[in-house]
Amino acid sequence: MRKIVILLGISGLLLGGAALAQQGANRGAAAIDPAKLPAQNGKVLANDPLPYWAFAVATHPWAPQDPTEKRRLKGSKKVFTTAEVNDRWNVPDWFPASHPKMPTIVEHGRKPEVSACAFCHLPNGQGKPENSSVAGLPANYIVQQVADMRSGARKSSTNRMNSIKSMVKIAEHSNDAEVKIAADYFSKLKYKKWIRVVETHMVPKTDIDRRNMLIVVPGPKEPIGKRIIETPEDEHAIDSRGSMIGFVAYVPKGSVARGKKLVESGAGGFPCAACHGPQFHGNGDVPPLAGRSPSQLTRQLYDFKTGARNGPGAAMMKPQVEKMTADQRIDIVAYLSSLNP
Ligand code: HEC
Numbered sequence: 001m002r003k004i005v006i007l008l009g010i011s012g013l014l015l016g017g018a019a020l021a022q023q024g025a026n027r028g029a030a031a032i033d034p035a036k037l038p039a040q041n042g043k044v045l046a047n048d049p050l051p052y053w054a055f056a057v058a059t060h061p062w063a064p065q066d067p068t069e070k071r072r073l074k075g076s077k078k079v080f081t082t083a084e085v086n087d088r089w090n091v092p093d094w095f096p097a098s099h100p101k102m103p104t105i106v107e108h109g110r111k112p113e114v115s116a117c118a119f120c121h122l123p124n125g126q127g128k129p130e131n132s133s134v135a136g137l138p139a140n141y142i143v144q145q146v147a148d149m150r151s152g153a154r155k156s157s158t159n160r161m162n163s164i165k166s167m168v169k170i171a172e173h174s175n176d177a178e179v180k181i182a183a184d185y186f187s188k189l190k191y192k193k194w195i196r197v198v199e200t201h202m203v204p205k206t207d208i209d210r211r212n213m214l215i216v217v218p219g220p221k222e223p224i225g226k227r228i229i230e231t232p233e234d235e236h237a238i239d240s241r242g243s244m245i246g247f248v249a250y251v252p253k254g255s256v257a258r259g260k261k262l263v264e265s266g267a268g269g270f271p272c273a274a275c276h277g278p279q280f281h282g283n284g285d286v287p288p289l290a291g292r293s294p295s296q297l298t299r300q301l302y303d304f305k306t307g308a309r310n311g312p313g314a315a316m317m318k319p320q321v322e323k324m325t326a327d328q329r330i331d332i333v334a335y336l337s338s339l340n341p
């Protein structure tokens with residue numbers, strides 16, 4: 001009996017050791033079950049386990065919210081209940097003057113499968129770490145990405161993130177005409193600075209909420225280790241789908257300067273600016289990267305590396321990430337997200 005326990009312990013360590021080491025001191029090994037390590041789409045990468053903080057999945061249930069609670073946000077005269085902010089067919093628009101009128105597909109979606117795009121990407125397209133900022137992406141790029149998700153060419157490296165599962169379902173059920181309308185809308189919006197990058201050794205203790213997002217919880221600070229901790233500046237505002245106050249991203253000390261060097265040299269591939277534009281503001285249909293969420297960027301670089309993201313455009317990215325280590329990726333996204341969009 002003891003032998004079996006020890007054997008299980010060792011294989012658990014082998015399987016989960018690297019992942020566990022990344023989980024941060026205070027999250028507790030008990031919450032992680034190596035048997036439930038993510039199903040991988042694409043290659044399993046040696047020495048580069050799935051970064052849990054970018055592919056965030058709740059490790060325990062959360063108490064239900066009170067649907068009748070009335071919510072208010074600074075700067076808006078509107079009041080919405082919790083049920084209303086969670087209505088995927090009627091997106092709460094706290095700041096209607098801050099963006100053009102949303103097309104129907106963006107504001108209301110199409111029942112029963114195509115949830116309103118702004119429900120996750122927000123009315124101004126600024127997006128959140130668990131999804132993606134779509135404001136200011138080239139329209140052709142948006143259309144292509146949805147098409148890739150629909151065909152299965154673009155997957156996530158893990159099947160466990162509900163936010164991504166919902167996006168894939170939307171891609172599968174949406175039609176070309178509505179995606180084109182949404183793409184025209186989002187591509188014309190200007191992506192504004194939304195992430196405050198802070199270099200630090202110590203970070204607040206965080207937990208992963210019901211929405212695949214890291215939130216600060218009570219407890220002593222902990223070492224950042226090899227992680228990026230991206231969390232709302234104002235959790236109430238983000239939980240209410242506010243679109244004015246964004247995120248703080250804690251990154252390791254020195255990562256921004258190291259990242260700058262890496263993107264300039266290409267980290268084993270080509271200098272990133274050669275394709276993404278000199279200020280990383282995009283170039284033709286190649287997407288902009290400056291100021292985007294480091295969690296979002298990390299998932300994409302990881303997905304290109306595992307091969308889970310494998311649409312036609314991914315062919316250009318594969319050689320860029322092939323030799324990119326986990327540490328280099330952190331530095332690179334820390335730098336890119338610190339830039340002005
Ligand atoms: C339930 C939440 C949700 C809704 C609603 C939603 N998306 Fe998404 N979307 C996501 C997530 C999550 C991702 C990030 C996927 C990843 O990181 O692999 C994403 C990614 C994208 C991307 C890729 C962006 C990039 O930088 O590569 C595009 C384009 C996109 N969505 C378009 C849409 C459109 C158009 C709609 C409406 C028809 C929509 N989304 C509705 C959750 C959502």
Ligand code: HEC
Nearest residue numbers: 266267270271272275286287297300311313314316317320
């Ligand atoms: C040879 C051209 C080329 C080079 C060099 C290049 N990229 Fe890309 N990159 C692309 C293309 C094309 C896409 C769109 C891929 C697709 O359609 O799936 C892309 C997509 C991305 C994305 C996903 C963006 C999103 O919104 O989902 C990230 C992140 C990225 N590149 C980062 C980098 C970094 C970091 C470097 C340098 C280490 C780099 N790229 C170098 C062409 C390039």
